[in-house]
Amino acid sequence: MSRSRFAAFFTSLSFFVIVALVAGVAAGAAAQNAHAPWLTAALGALEGLGQVWLNALRMTVMPLVFSLLVTGIVSIADAAATGRIAARSLVVFGLMLVAATVYAILAGLGLLTLWPIDPEAGRAMLAGIPSDAAAAVGRAAQTNALDAFLSSLAPSNVIKAAADDGVLAVVVFAVAFGFAATRIRADLRRPLAGFFEAVAETMVVIVHWVLLAAPFGVFALALGVGLRAGLGVAGTLAHYVAILCLSQIGLILLIYVAVTLWGRISLARFARAAAPAQVVAVSTQSSLASLPVMIERARDWLGVPQASAGLVLPLAVAVFRITSPVANLGVCLYVAQLNGIELGLGALVAGGLTAIAVSIASVGLPGQVSFFASIAPICLAMGLPIGVLPILLAVEVVPDIFRTVGNVTADLAATRIVAGEDITAEE
Template sequence: MIEFRPLNNLSIHLDRLIKGRLWLKVIIGLILGAGVGILLNQSTGLVPEDISLRLADWLDLPGQIFMRLTQMIMIPLIFTSIIMGIVSNTSENLKSFGLRLLLYFVFTTTVAIIIGLIVTLILKPGQYIFSLGGFPNSRENQIPINNQTNIIENIPNTISNLIPNNPLESILTGEMLGVVIFTIIIGVAITQLRQETAKPIIRFSEAIQKICMIIVSWAMMLVPYAVFGLIAALLSRTGIEIFLGLGYYMVVVILGLIILMIFYLILVLTITKKSPFKFLRVIKEPQLLAFSTASSAAVMPLSMKTADEKLGISSNISDFVIPVGATINMDGTALFQCVTTLFMAQAYGIELSIMNLLLITFTVVAASIGTPAIPGGGVIILASVLQSAGIPIDGLIVIIGIDRILGMFRTAVNVTGDLTACLIFNKFYGAISNKQNTYLSSRSE
């Protein structure tokens, strides 16, 4: 008999970790790691430079093991979770659900970019850098306006390139957007098969999903130590002068992310009629893990667990929304890219017209969809956004120095956005999905 087991039944160890106040252990790890990192920082002079670097490498080890374990199973987990989410819905329900989910993600990403535009244009963080002489080599590598890529002309190619011509290449290169689209196509095709033909595929997907969650439970045991080591290594290597020189810019980014978080809470209150403060309390564990690892992909299994058990969301909804959201719903990253683009334009003294701002908005929406759900993924895509706006990419060297810190904040916002989407879509589709799940289970042999 085919039985659609929700993801929240697949890992006993994960249950124990969550009940053991994982969030408190993460906070303790963050505080202790920050203290050790500051003491080991070269600016304090307490530890010789060579010893500090060696200690940082060892401190980073638990975090690197955790990240590699989660990244190792991320593609099979995304693949099987999306398939299980699709096969548990009827085709008509899936069409409505998928289209509305995509429109919702585009809507929230656009709102995030508008928030970034408003905050940056009002506070002008780049003016401070520009008054000090701007970034070095500010005019040497500027891209001429007539050589900029015409985004509008490339729309057809961009759309066609979303479908991978070689799925194995997308898997090997970690191109998550291609993997997600390939998986959605396969999942929809499975729904067109006869029940006896689809049964072994569904069983196989369920087994892979269970294996991935067992590996995740092993990785989660490392979380407090990984958080401690990652923060300690980061602060021991990062110069204090970077925070002082770009402090105002960091404040602007974080302020924009706070406003975006408030926007999510307003959606929770107005659409689902649930308490936003209770919502924040329930999702604190995935938020803290996202903050400490700066990888929404690494937090995906815990987000699914929290959505299923603590938010009461149908597993059919969370199994589909969270893997897709971890790939294309990068609102915090989109806001960061928008603020950084305007910040660098201000730092270089480049005046941007209304058309330039619209072009940046469109480019960031498109670019954020393909941003890798890994630490530093936002900066990787940011280079293409800067080039499309005719802004030199030299300043990215400076941004990279503080990107991991900002990445922690924006990843926590990204994860909050995914869980908000789960809550909203569960209100409209949760009851339907649960009925279909029960119906399919009763029909199966």
């Protein structure tokens, strides 16, 4: 089955995951109100199977992230070697990703300070989530001091670090490995990149298989939430969706400001140019499906030469996903407040660096796959538990719309910024 068909399948699967979430919470709440110990025990046993499903997802994180990072870095290095416009594009993409990551931390912390999670509702929701001992170890390492964070960047044994969920150490090693691979001979680099691409594709297939059981897994985990939190969990999930959407709306507004300042174009003109592509993004939730419209709007409405639009936009769709660090860090910051965890500077820096890395690694993965593959490494790098992620995955449909709209808007903005000097000279 092709990746596009996989993506379409998992889009339809989202409906069943939402149904499973609602059914699990409702069944758990009903058992709670029934005051029947035998029923509670039976549902508790079923809840344990949800942890098995979560572990099946978790086992793919390290090899998937490592392989995707290596192949992503090699492809970016090859793109940079293709010419001046490609190299300039990658610089613009990188600067925008770093700025988006800083914004993500500030916006996430700010929104949760102004509109915090209800403590009682949060505790009730977490009461039904399996504990995560590994995250507790990581949290102690990341939040005690900045020097602990720095020492974790270069572990003496990267295999042991991976076994201990030291995601940031694995990411640093993968980045170094990927850049080192770009320095070896092409006849050696190609089979090496092909090997890791094959490993990544294999891990994706395993994740696809695990996600086939997503309705059951989410149902089993939601049972525990319903047993202990009741129907009140709906308010917390709605609050989560609102926080994530607000942070991404803020990012989209900043993209408009950036393209006005550095793209040398009026706000009204850019808004008119981007609107049709944004409509396609909302309807398809796919940057790739929006690519033909983006090329047409960039050429005919933004004044970008056909050659530049034809190079920069496909490159942006391939390696640039600006909403990834914003949305993913937003989830992680929400998980931190939900668990009552105060994040130190080391944890925030670790999360930011990992978010930038996985934004490159997760490009091209279907939404259901990329949610866990992108957010779990960041959570682990920040020392946060990941048991609640499958519950949040079930309501990812609405935030995912804003992810796609933000990516499409940023792709068009970056294209105008990259070609800005040439356009200004012509105009």
